[in-house]
Amino acid sequence: MRLNELTIHQAHELLSQGRISSVELTRAVLERIEQVDGRVRAYLLTTPEAALNSAEAADRRRAQGEDHPLLGIPLAIKDVLCTRGVQTTCGSRILQGFVPPFDATAVSKLLDAGSVLLGKTNTDEFAMGSSTENSGYFVTHNPWNLARVPGGSSGGSAAAVAADECLGALGTDTGGSVRQPAAFCGVAGLKPTYGRVSRYGLVAFASSLDQVGTLGKDVTDCAILLQAIAGHDPKDSTSARLPVPDYLSALCPNVAGIRLGVPKEYFVEGMQPEVEGAVHAALDVWADLGAEAIEVSLPHTDYAVPVYYLLAPAEASANLARYDGVRYGFSVPGAQDIWDAYRKTRQRGFGPEVKRRIMLGTYALSAGYYDAYYLKAQKARTLIKQDFDRAFERCDALIVPTAPTTAFRIGEKTEDPLQMYLTDIFTLSLNLAGLCGMAIPCGMANGLPIGLQILGDAYDEETILRVAYAYEQATDWHLRRPQL
Numbered sequence: 001m002r003l004n005e006l007t008i009h010q011a012h013e014l015l016s017q018g019r020i021s022s023v024e025l026t027r028a029v030l031e032r033i034e035q036v037d038g039r040v041r042a043y044l045l046t047t048p049e050a051a052l053n054s055a056e057a058a059d060r061r062r063a064q065g066e067d068h069p070l071l072g073i074p075l076a077i078k079d080v081l082c083t084r085g086v087q088t089t090c091g092s093r094i095l096q097g098f099v100p101p102f103d104a105t106a107v108s109k110l111l112d113a114g115s116v117l118l119g120k121t122n123t124d125e126f127a128m129g130s131s132t133e134n135s136g137y138f139v140t141h142n143p144w145n146l147a148r149v150p151g152g153s154s155g156g157s158a159a160a161v162a163a164d165e166c167l168g169a170l171g172t173d174t175g176g177s178v179r180q181p182a183a184f185c186g187v188a189g190l191k192p193t194y195g196r197v198s199r200y201g202l203v204a205f206a207s208s209l210d211q212v213g214t215l216g217k218d219v220t221d222c223a224i225l226l227q228a229i230a231g232h233d234p235k236d237s238t239s240a241r242l243p244v245p246d247y248l249s250a251l252c253p254n255v256a257g258i259r260l261g262v263p264k265e266y267f268v269e270g271m272q273p274e275v276e277g278a279v280h281a282a283l284d285v286w287a288d289l290g291a292e293a294i295e296v297s298l299p300h301t302d303y304a305v306p307v308y309y310l311l312a313p314a315e316a317s318a319n320l321a322r323y324d325g326v327r328y329g330f331s332v333p334g335a336q337d338i339w340d341a342y343r344k345t346r347q348r349g350f351g352p353e354v355k356r357r358i359m360l361g362t363y364a365l366s367a368g369y370y371d372a373y374y375l376k377a378q379k380a381r382t383l384i385k386q387d388f389d390r391a392f393e394r395c396d397a398l399i400v401p402t403a404p405t406t407a408f409r410i411g412e413k414t415e416d417p418l419q420m421y422l423t424d425i426f427t428l429s430l431n432l433a434g435l436c437g438m439a440i441p442c443g444m445a446n447g448l449p450i451g452l453q454i455l456g457d458a459y460d461e462e463t464i465l466r467v468a469y470a471y472e473q474a475t476d477w478h479l480r481r482p483q484l
């Protein structure tokens with residue numbers, strides 16, 4: 001096995017036994033990027049020199065007796081998280097040239113632990129999309145089939161993990177952007193509860209939905225990454241003042257007596273039969289392990305797509321008002337006056353999907369329409385949350401598909417935004433309710449991975465990790481790797 005193919009926990013073991021160094025590990029990963037990223041295009045930017053320097057520093061720390069599961073581990077960061085001294089574009093032309101003077105809290109926690117940052121991964125512009133095709137720079141390809149999308153918006157991070165171009169990665173999930181690309185690329189992706197991880201330094205898309213998440217080659221790696229980034233942050237008033245449990249000790253393969261809810265609304269007409277079949281087969285695995293399946297209902301599931309696509313654009317329209325060509329990044333020169341400068345900068349800096357959302361959001365918030373759209377959507381959001389509250393009275397976690405299909409072809413849905421929005425039907429509700437969820441691989445169809453989701457109650461990441469871990473121990477889908 002090549003070093004870049006290791007999981008985080010495998011690499012940690014070899015590092016702490018002194019059998020490999022972080023410099024060797026980092027070199028192997030950088031070589032892999034060199035070899036395959038011309039085809040995958042997961043990275044917007046890499047920082048090889050800085051990576052080797054921090055690998056050396058990590059080796060020195062280890063020589064002095066320090067140890068941490070992430071010390072010396074090379075990781076990738078979605079380009080919506082601010083990195084001090086390293087350009088952060090959110091996949092948008094409007095932030096070209098923006099170099100943040102500070103690190104996002106999630107990033108600084110990884111750095112404190114001694115991890116090695118490899119670079120910034122591609123994303124749909126401002127994380128708006130489900131395929132990474134909305135990047136203002138280029139399209140990322142699915143490592144399993146280069147003609148297919150990697151999912152989105154954290155498609156760069158998921159593809160980098162799947163192609164062994166990093167050992168793990170951070171993504172963000174506003175409506176599924178960690179879980180859906182994890183499913184499309186056959187890796188594990190965890191979206192923590194809203195408030196579990198600080199959003200400080202995460203460039204805001206929809207502030208009431210955004211959450212930093214982790215992508216790894218298996219469940220253990222997601223637990224290690226979550227452990228490092230979770231916790232209250234005085235710089236983010238929405239981060240929860242709750243103690244952080246020991247997620248690694250939650251990884252016990254015993255799920256006897258665990259109640260797994262199966263919401264009937266998530267098995268809809270028109271979904272790919274192999275996906276439905278794989279999720280049902282996974283339920284049989286859990287049943288063999290002693291878990292109990294319970295049919296539940298989340299009756300307001302149908303409203304998730306319209307509610308999300310009103311609220312997320314409404315929040316985005318406010319959050320994106322700050323890109324005026326004065327404060328950050330790109331600015332069109334030679335404007336006649338300040339209004340002309342704003343107009344030209346935003347016209348050229350933003351791509352079509354971002355403009356569509358700013359218009360939708362501004363409309364939904366405007367006087368006269370606010371009650372009919374924004375307020376109504378907020379009320380429906382509460383109903384969606386109450387559906388989950390009722391379901392979690394009867395079960396410990398819910399099992400659902402991640403997406404109705406496996407990865408679709410590049411270009412297949414770009415002409416029809418509604419078709420693209422519909423790919424999110426199984427992921428949006430969780431963000432609207434503010435809960436946690438995890439996607440793990442559970443099958444293959446025509447050479448493409450299938451993913452299922454384990455949804456958990458607020459701040460109960462431990463249960464979803466445990467349920468995921470038990471499944472992973474009993475199966476080998478997580479061991480498959482694409483041939484590149």
Ligand code: GLN
Nearest residue numbers: 127128129174175176177
């Ligand atoms: N696909 C959804 C959207 O386009 C979710 C994106 C995300 O989670 N960042 O908004």
